[in-house]
Amino acid sequence: MVSFFEASLSELSVHRVGNKQQDEFYVLSDKSMHIQDELLNQLLKQYFLTPYQKVNEIYRFTHPNNDLSLNEVFHFVEEVFTNSELFHENSKKIATYLYEISNHPKIKSGEVYVVYFENVQIEGDLHDAIGIFKSETKESYLKVSPAQNGFTISYEQEAININKLDKGCLIFNTEKEEGYKVAVIDQTNRNGEAVYWKDEFLKLKVRNDNFNQTQNILGVYKSFVTEKLDEEFEVEKTDKIDLLNRSMKYFKEKESFDLDEFANEVIANPEGIALFKDYKQSYEQEFETPIADTFDISNAAVKKQAKDFKSVLKLDKNFHVYIHGNKQLIEKGYDGEKDMNYYKIFFNEES
Structure with a gap:
C-alpha cells in the first residue's frame, strides 16, 4: 500500500524527548538538516519508510469535539504543508507536545525525528508526506576494522538498529478535510501505555473504507x-x-x-442468523464502529484475515487434522472399549 522507490528525503529535524512524569527533559535542535550524503540518505529512508510497506490500515486525524483544528499534530502538519519554510519550527512544536503528553511511567525517552518526504506512494498515488518517528530502543554493535597485520575490534553503545523502527507515523498531504491519510507503526508498546502514541498524541481513528469494513466483519x-x-x-x-x-x-x-446474502449462504440457520446480526450490532455499539450491510470486498483484507481463520482440528497432542472442504466427509464417534472419542475420515485418493 505504501512504497518509496520514487521518494526523496527533503528535510530532517532531530530532537530528544524524555518522560515528563519521571522529571526528564526535552532537547530541541536549533536547525534542521538537509542530508547530502547519498548513502546516509538511503539508510534513513530505509529506516523510516520500509516498515510501512506492510501496513494496510489507514487512519485519519480526529478530535473529540469534531473540530480538526483542535488536533495539535494536525494543526502543526497543516502549517508545514501550507508553508514548507515553517517545517523546523513546527517540528519543535511537535516534539514539545509529545513531551507534554508523555505522562505514563513506562514511556521511554528517545530521539524524535520529524521528516519531510517528497513523492511517497500510497494507494497508487504520489504525495508529499511528513513523518514523525521516535527511537526508544538502543543496542550495542561491534565494529571490526582492518589494521596492520590483522584487525581491531571496537564497539558502539546506545546505537540505533535501522531495521527496527520503534514508533512512527506517515501523514500524507491528501484528503486534508477528512483528516489526511495517516499510516502508523508502534512496535514497542502494545499494551497499556501504547495508547499514548496513537490515541493521545496523534488522536487517530481508522478510516472506514472497504479494507476496514472487510476486516471488521470478518x-x-x-x-x-x-x-x-x-x-x-x-x-x-x-x-x-x-x-x-x-x-x-x-x-x-x-x-x-x-449481509443477508452472507448470512443465508454461510450460516443458513434462522436462529443463528438472528444471533449473528444481534452480535454485529452489539459490536458496532460497543466499539462505535459501524459496519455497512453492503460494501465492496477488499482482497487485501481477506488475505490478511485468512491467516487467522484456522481450519485445524487438534486431537490431544497426537494429531492435527486440517479441514478444508466437505465437512460431511468427517464423522465423530465414541469407542466404548477404549473409552475414547474418534473421527472417521472418508477420502478417495491418498497423496
Whole structure:
C-alpha cells in the first residue's frame, strides 16, 4: 500500500524527548538538516519508510469535539504543508507536545525525528508526506576494522538498529478535510501505555473504507463463531471450522458483501442468523464502529484475515487434522472399549 522507490528525503529535524512524569527533559535542535550524503540518505529512508510497506490500515486525524483544528499534530502538519519554510519550527512544536503528553511511567525517552518526504506512494498515488518517528530502543554493535597485520575490534553503545523502527507515523498531504491519510507503526508498546502514541498524541481513528469494513466483519464473524455460538448452541468443533471455511470461501469468491446474502449462504440457520446480526450490532455499539450491510470486498483484507481463520482440528497432542472442504466427509464417534472419542475420515485418493 505504501512504497518509496520514487521518494526523496527533503528535510530532517532531530530532537530528544524524555518522560515528563519521571522529571526528564526535552532537547530541541536549533536547525534542521538537509542530508547530502547519498548513502546516509538511503539508510534513513530505509529506516523510516520500509516498515510501512506492510501496513494496510489507514487512519485519519480526529478530535473529540469534531473540530480538526483542535488536533495539535494536525494543526502543526497543516502549517508545514501550507508553508514548507515553517517545517523546523513546527517540528519543535511537535516534539514539545509529545513531551507534554508523555505522562505514563513506562514511556521511554528517545530521539524524535520529524521528516519531510517528497513523492511517497500510497494507494497508487504520489504525495508529499511528513513523518514523525521516535527511537526508544538502543543496542550495542561491534565494529571490526582492518589494521596492520590483522584487525581491531571496537564497539558502539546506545546505537540505533535501522531495521527496527520503534514508533512512527506517515501523514500524507491528501484528503486534508477528512483528516489526511495517516499510516502508523508502534512496535514497542502494545499494551497499556501504547495508547499514548496513537490515541493521545496523534488522536487517530481508522478510516472506514472497504479494507476496514472487510476486516471488521470478518473479525466479528470469527469471534461470533468461536466464542458466541457456544453460549446459545452446542456446536461441534468441526461445525465451527466448517462455518469459518464457508465464510472465507464467500469472501474469496464474491466481489461485494451483502449481509443477508452472507448470512443465508454461510450460516443458513434462522436462529443463528438472528444471533449473528444481534452480535454485529452489539459490536458496532460497543466499539462505535459501524459496519455497512453492503460494501465492496477488499482482497487485501481477506488475505490478511485468512491467516487467522484456522481450519485445524487438534486431537490431544497426537494429531492435527486440517479441514478444508466437505465437512460431511468427517464423522465423530465414541469407542466404548477404549473409552475414547474418534473421527472417521472418508477420502478417495491418498497423496
